[in-house]
Amino acid sequence: MRKKIVAGNWKMNTTLPEAKELAIAVAEKSAQVPASVGLIVAPPFVNLNCVGHKLEGSRVELSAQNCADHTSGAYTGEVSADMIKAVGCKWTILGHSERRQYYGETDEKLVVKTRLALEAGLGVILCVGENLDEREAGKHFDVVTGQTKAVLYNFTAEDMKNIVIAYEPVWAIGTGKTATAEQAEEIHACIRRVIADKFGAAVADDMTILYGGSCKPSNAKELFAQPDIDGGLIGGAALKADDFIQIALSF
Numbered sequence: 001m002r003k004k005i006v007a008g009n010w011k012m013n014t015t016l017p018e019a020k021e022l023a024i025a026v027a028e029k030s031a032q033v034p035a036s037v038g039l040i041v042a043p044p045f046v047n048l049n050c051v052g053h054k055l056e057g058s059r060v061e062l063s064a065q066n067c068a069d070h071t072s073g074a075y076t077g078e079v080s081a082d083m084i085k086a087v088g089c090k091w092t093i094l095g096h097s098e099r100r101q102y103y104g105e106t107d108e109k110l111v112v113k114t115r116l117a118l119e120a121g122l123g124v125i126l127c128v129g130e131n132l133d134e135r136e137a138g139k140h141f142d143v144v145t146g147q148t149k150a151v152l153y154n155f156t157a158e159d160m161k162n163i164v165i166a167y168e169p170v171w172a173i174g175t176g177k178t179a180t181a182e183q184a185e186e187i188h189a190c191i192r193r194v195i196a197d198k199f200g201a202a203v204a205d206d207m208t209i210l211y212g213g214s215c216k217p218s219n220a221k222e223l224f225a226q227p228d229i230d231g232g233l234i235g236g237a238a239l240k241a242d243d244f245i246q247i248a249l250s251f
């Protein structure tokens, strides 16, 4: 059976003291969440070490929000997959729409980053999602199918065991405007078909597909009740331990 996951993407939020406080609260409250639900937090790079220590003894796993497209060397300002692994991360998010939109992240770069992350022993949370213009033009299925294929069709069925997909419609991120459960479900089902086409039904069935975009305690239950929605990638609501845990209790 595929794993349910609730992951918190803290984005560029939390100074060190704030990150410590949030990590301690999430770790404490995580005991309320059934073991069948995986919990992940992704703080900014600079706070990974400290947050990792605060999570020790809890079942909350640590993730980065990005990784470099090179292994090491003269790449000022970058952080490699090996560094991320060595600081205690099990995961890295890749291809978040904010990185695609503001930092020129392309599908080609994401193939390289995904490969390096997997080689370093990290799990990858790969984000896909259409923007508002694409949705209004009725291109959402094509966009999401294209992004999924462009990255994941370069990998193997074995690799898929260490990959989670997050569907995050750009128009729903940080806007308070959530995709309806039906809108999210039809895209999730489509992504699962794209995975099945290349890797077979069993691999697609095992693939965890998260929804992200204004997911909060008040709408998580309806979203998570959909057959192809296996949890959430949470932005704003992950900055409040109570809300984050409440979302994780929504299955």
Ligand code: 13P
Binding pocket: 009, 096, 168, 172, 173, 174, 175, 176, 212, 213, 214, 215, 233, 234, 235, 236, 237
């Ligand atoms: P919000 O939950 O703030 O809309 O952000 C979603 C997101 O981008 C998570 O990666």
